[in-house]
Amino acid sequence: MGEQDSEVARIALEVETLERTWIAAHQDESLLPEINFRVGYANKPLGLDHRALPETGGKLFRAVGVSNISESRWTVTICEFDTPGVYKMGTDGNLTLSSPNESYRVVHSIVASTTEKSGSGENSATPRLLVVDNSDVDYNETARRTCEPFVPDPYIKQPPQPVLPGK
Numbered sequence: 001m002g003e004q005d006s007e008v009a010r011i012a013l014e015v016e017t018l019e020r021t022w023i024a025a026h027q028d029e030s031l032l033p034e035i036n037f038r039v040g041y042a043n044k045p046l047g048l049d050h051r052a053l054p055e056t057g058g059k060l061f062r063a064v065g066v067s068n069i070s071e072s073r074w075t076v077t078i079c080e081f082d083t084p085g086v087y088k089m090g091t092d093g094n095l096t097l098s099s100p101n102e103s104y105r106v107v108h109s110i111v112a113s114t115t116e117k118s119g120s121g122e123n124s125a126t127p128r129l130l131v132v133d134n135s136d137v138d139y140n141e142t143a144r145r146t147c148e149p150f151v152p153d154p155y156i157k158q159p160p161q162p163v164l165p166g167k
Helices: 001-025 029-039 143-148
Strands: 056-070 071-087 095-098 106-112 128-139
Touching: 001 029, 001 056, 001 071, 001 106, 001 128, 029 128, 029 143, 056 143, 071 143
Parallel strands: none
Antiparallel strands: 056 071, 071 095, 071 106, 106 128
16 A cells, blocks of 8 residues: 555544544533534534443454555555453343344545645645545444454453453
8 A cells, every 4th residue: 555545544544533423422512623623514423312321342343455546545454353352231230242143344435635625624735634424334244254354363352351350
């Protein structure tokens, strides 16, 4: 991957992880300036009408491809791996996977080198990279085929060991 593609992938990954963190943190307003600085005005996050569940754990995001749409636009393919996994407390008091059937997720982010207004409302005299669209979220066979070659090794999918009281 060349320098330009690496920079395009970096901005797409930053936005994807910041947006996921924003959702997991119950739409924490302190994260919005970081997100809005990196996205086009039409792509800025809006409040979600759902209540986040109390969960713990994590996911791994990898940019697995960058393709040119034009001289100033790219599609970045991002795989989200459910590792080590996101867990909720089960009725028996043990951690269980929140989405046991989800292993891979694919997002295609469109990144543009543009002077258009960012999500924070700022125009730029010189082009800079902004995520201007996210699309084609897949959890299906396409996601498996796209992401499987990039699965981390080891692919851990188990909750952490309980911490002893007083530690």
